[in-house]
Each structure stands twice: as C-alpha cells, then as structure tokens.
Amino acid sequence: MLMKKIIHLSLLLILILSCVEQEQVSATPTPIMQQYQLVAEVVTTKSGKVKRGEGLFQVLGRIGLNDQRALDIINALSDEVEFSTLKVGDEVTAFYNPEGMIKAFHFSQNLVDTHQLKKENGSWVYSFDQKETVWESRIIEGELKNNSTLQDALLDQGLSTSVSNDIVSILLCKVNFRMNARAGDRYKVLLKERKFGKHIIDTTVLYTSYGGRRAGEHETFLYEDTEKSSTYTAHYTEEGEALIRSGLRFPLSSMHVRSNYGWRRHPVTGKRAFHRGIDLRGREGRSVFAVAAGEVIKSGFNKYAGNQIAIKHRDKSTSYYFHLKNRAVKKGTWVKAGDFIGRVGSTGRVTGAHLHFGFKNSKGRWINPLNKRMIATPKLSGDRLDQLQLQITEVKSLLAQAETRKVKNEFVAMGEKEIIDEVVNEELRL
Numbered sequence: 361m362l363m364k365k366i367i368h369l370s371l372l373l374i375l376i377l378s379c380v381e382q383e384q385v386s387a388t389p390t391p392i393m394q395q396y397q398l399v400a401e402v403v404t405t406k407s408g409k410v411k412r413g414e415g416l417f418q419v420l421g422r423i424g425l426n427d428q429r430a431l432d433i434i435n436a437l438s439d440e441v442e443f444s445t446l447k448v449g450d451e452v453t454a455f456y457n458p459e460g461m462i463k464a465f466h467f468s469q470n471l472v473d474t475h476q477l478k479k480e481n482g483s484w485v486y487s488f489d490q491k492e493t494v495w496e497s498r499i500i501e502g503e504l505k506n507n508s509t510l511q512d513a514l515l516d517q518g519l520s521t522s523v524s525n526d527i528v529s530i531l532l533c534k535v536n537f538r539m540n541a542r543a544g545d546r547y548k549v550l551l552k553e554r555k556f557g558k559h560i561i562d563t564t565v566l567y568t569s570y571g572g573r574r575a576g577e578h579e580t581f582l583y584e585d586t587e588k589s590s591t592y593t594a595h596y597t598e599e600g601e602a603l604i605r606s607g608l609r610f611p612l613s614s615m616h617v618r619s620n621y622g623w624r625r626h627p628v629t630g631k632r633a634f635h636r637g638i639d640l641r642g643r644e645g646r647s648v649f650a651v652a653a654g655e656v657i658k659s660g661f662n663k664y665a666g667n668q669i670a671i672k673h674r675d676k677s678t679s680y681y682f683h684l685k686n687r688a689v690k691k692g693t694w695v696k697a698g699d700f701i702g703r704v705g706s707t708g709r710v711t712g713a714h715l716h717f718g719f720k721n722s723k724g725r726w727i728n729p730l731n732k733r734m735i736a737t738p739k740l741s742g743d744r745l746d747q748l749q750l751q752i753t754e755v756k757s758l759l760a761q762a763e764t765r766k767v768k769n770e771f772v773a774m775g776e777k778e779i780i781d782e783v784v785n786e787e788l789r790l
Contacts, residue, residue: 403463407453416446417625423454425462431625433465435711436477436484438627439641441467442589444617444730470561493556497566499762501548510537510547510570523551523563530595531570533603534578545572550759567755568595581755583740583748589614591736592744600740600748607733608651609697611681611717612704616641618714621728627711636726637680637718642704644685644713650695651679651734659691665716666707671695675722679729682716683708698737 406423410416420430434443447469455464465477465484472491477484500517504510510531514524527549528537535541550567553560564582571577580595580603591610595603619627619639626633642648650671657678658670667684685705689695706713719729740748 404456404458405453406456407451409452410446410448410450412448415620415624416443416452419452420454423452424456425454427625427630429462431627431630432484433477434625435627436486437467437475438618438639439616440486440488441475442616444620444638445469471559472556472561491556493554493561495552495554497550497552497758497762499548499550499759499766501546504541504543504545504547504572506543508543510541513547514549520560520563523565526565527568530565530568530580530603531578533595534580535570535575537575540572540574540576542572542574545570545575547571550755550762565595567759581748581752583744583751585744586747587614589616591615591734592740594736596740596748598752600745602735602738604733604735607735609649610734610736611648611651611679612640612642612646612715613736614642617730621730628709637682637716638729640715640717642713642715644704644706646704647700648681648684648702648704648715650697650699650701653696654679654694656689656691656693656695656701659687659689659693661707664709666710667702667705668708669701671701677722678720678724680716680718680720682718683710683714685713 408419408423410419416434417430420433421427425433450467450469452468453466454462455466457463463479467475472493474489476487476489478487479485500514500519502513502517504513511524511528514527515521519527531537531547546569548567548569549565552564552566554562554564566582567580569577569579579598581598583592583594583596583600585592591613597603617638618641619635621635621638623632624635625631652671652673654671654673656669657672658668661667665682667682667687669681669684669687669689670678672678681702683705684702684707687702689699689701695701704713704715717729719727719732721727739745
C-alpha cells in the first residue's frame with residue numbers, strides 16, 4: 361500500500377516538473393523561421409547553344425524567352441558583348457523563379473568568361489565573372505612542303521582553323537601566295553595563348569614572318585593600343601606602316617558592334633526589320649571621322665536617323681553616319697579620309713547613344729560595312745609609334761628566349777639519344 365502511494369507521488373512530481381518546463385519554454389517562444397534556415401527559392405534553368413545560322417535572338421527564343429524579353433536582354437548586353445563575335449557553341453542560360461519570371465541570365469563564349477545579368481528593382485544589372493587563367497607564349501615555325509599551303513602547314517602543327525586563318529590573313533597583306541609561294545619557303549609565328557588548365561581559351565598572334573626566293577622577306581608585329589577595342593590595334597611593319605595602306609578609315613577610334621547588319625528585332629519597336637548598317641558603341645560626344653575622301657551630299661536631320669551625314673566617295677560609293685549629337689560639316693563640303701565630321705549622339709529613334717554606320721556600293725545597294733577593309737592609319741606616329749617600338753623589343757626578347765629553349769631542348773634530345781644508343785650498343789656487345 362505504501363509502495364503504491366510512493367509511486368503515485370513520484371508520477372505526480374514528474375508531471376508537475378514537465379509542466380513547469382513547458383511553461384518556461386513557452387514563456388520565450390522561438391519563431392519557427394528562426395529555428396529553421398530558410399529554404400532557397402526554387403530556380404529553374406534553361407540553357408541553349410548557338411547553332412549554325414542562328415543569331416542570339418533565335419537562341420533566346422529556344423530557351424523560352426518571348427520577343428520582348430529577348431530584346432530587353434540583348435539591349436542590356438549590347439554595350440558589353442561584341443555580338444559580331446557570336447559563334448557556334450556559345451552558350452546562354454536563363455534562370456526562372458517558380459512563377460516563371462526570368463530573374464537572371466548568363467552568356468558564355470568560352471570556359472572562363474561569363475556575362476551575367478540579374479534583375480534588380482525591375483532593371484537588369486550587369487556583371488562579369490572570370491576564372492583565373494595564365495598567358496603563355498610559344499613559337500610555331502617550319503617550311504612549306506611540295507603541294508602544301510601555309511594554312512596546311514599551320515594546321516599540321518596543331519593550330520585551330522581560326523588561328524591559322526588569322527595568320528594567313530595577316531601575311532596575305534604582304535605576300536602573294538598564289539603567285540610566289542614555293543616549297544622550302546620559311547615561316548615563323550609567335551603566339552600568346554591564354555590557358556585554363558589544358559584548354560586554350562584565346563590566342564593572340566604577336567609576330568609573323570615569311571621568307572622565300574620569290575616571296576621575299578617579310579615581318580609583321582602586333583601593336584596593342586591602350587584603349588579597349590581600339591582600331592589602332594593591328595599588325596604593322598617594324599617601321600609602323602600599316603600592312604594595307606589603301607583601306608577605308610574607321611569611323612570611330614574604337615570598334616564595338618552593338619548590332620550587326622541584316623535582319624534583327626528593332627531595339628525600339630521590337631519588330632523584325634532589316635538593319636542596313638551596323639550600330640557601334642560610342643559614348644555621347646565621341647568624335648566621328650570620314651572613312652574616305654569625298655563630298656558631303658547630305659547633312660541634316662530627320663525623326664528616325666536624327667542628325668545624319670552622307671558622304672559620296674570617288675568610286676561612287678556612299679557612307680552614312682546617323683544619330684549624331686551634332687554635325688561639323690555642311691552639304692557640299694569636301695572631306696579627306698580621317699577628317700572630323702561630327703560627334704556620337706542619341707538623336708532620332710534610338711535607345712541610347714551610338715553611331716549607326718551604313719554603306720552603299722557604287723550601284724546604290726546597301727552592303728555590310730564590315731566587309732570593307734578598314735584601317736586606323738597608314739602609319740603610326742607619335743606616342744603610338746613609340747609604344748610599338750617598345751612592344752617590338754618585347755617580342756624580339758620572347759623570340760630570343762624561345763630560340764634558346766629550342767636549342768636547349770635539342771641538346772637534351774641529342775644527349776638522351778646518345779645515352780640510348782650507348783645502352784643499345786652495350787646490350788649488343790653482351
């Protein structure tokens with residue numbers, strides 16, 4: 361009997377203590393949101409790669425973006441991305457929230473560089489992500505064989521088609537390969553390669569040389585200007601002369617194509633229309649230059665082109681410059697190549713400051729201006745020529761270092777061969 365009372369009392373005591381603990385806990389309740397970490401918002405991604413014959417607009421349509429959203433993204437990227445370099449395999453990724461609204465967008469043209477857009481307060485905010493890479497230089501050299509071309513030789517050495525084409529295009533300015541190339545001609549190329557692990561991300565051709573009995577001896581050196589996308593960044597002779605002296609001049613001192621020639625969605629109307637020129641990025645007030653000598657046949661304003669200038673050249677072709685902030689030449693004025701004619705603006709029907717540059721051939725037909733050969737100057741001068749000479753000194757130093765490594769490797773290889781031959785002979789004697 362006594363034992364039963366003790367057990368009842370013990371149970372009652374435990375019950376009372378548990379109630380007290382419950383009251384103490386409930387006295388300072390912890391919100392559920394503090395007890396558990398917030399679950400991240402569910403995001404759906406859709407990715408696509410550029411296919412042959414596609415533009416960025418078509419790819420964006422394939423990953424679920426309607427015309428207006430695609431247009432917004434292209435406009436948001438146009439000042440940062442050089443759309444003229446769009447190629448097969450470039451990748452786009454759209455990030456959608458549970459309601460199906462796009463919240464972020466990524467565009468990549470290689471393994472390490474990603475252009476990023478993020479929606480903040482209803483507007484796109486741009487950022488750029490870049491993985492760490494290293495730059496290394498190397499020399500490619502050799503001789504032409506019978507029934508072989510320079511491009512064949514470069515491809516045989518493991519260079520990509522695009523890099524091989526670049527090298528051939530540079531030397532074509534000095535060498536008539538069809539008439540003068542012969543077996544035994546010598547070539548040498550100095551490359552600067554940007555690497556990510558074993559992958560080559562970018563290749564810059566720093567130097568080329570070609571020599572032969574019929575072709576003569578030729579060298580070219582890359583001049584790299586301090587301004588990004590500068591039209592002066594190109595190959596020159598050691599004296600600073602342009603490889604092509606008769607090309608058109610560039611209308612701006614730097615070239616960044618915001619919108620290409622051909623069919624596109626108009627950035628203002630959103631309608632599909634043929635773009636009879638190219639749109640070049642340029643800050644408000646930047647100088648615009650005549651691409652060739654000629655007579656100004658139009659200098660005026662309309663509601664679409666804004667302030668516009670047209671110049672008729674000696675070969676009957678005509679160049680056009682739209683959306684100018686102001687015009688520095690009048691109708692009837694004769695201008696020379698490289699003359700200042702106005703400033704970049706945002707007049708007419710536009711979304712922001714840029715230069716629309718158009719070109720008609722001698723028959724009055726619109727053509728892609730990028731198909732015309734253009735140069736910044738026939739010859740570098742002043743500070744740019746001084747910088748070229750410094751860069752040439754660096755290139756020659758790299759060539760000398762590479763030659764030293766080559767000779768060293770040949771000696772090592774010869775030494776290894778002698779050791780191997782000695783071992784083989786010793787085994788034969790045994």
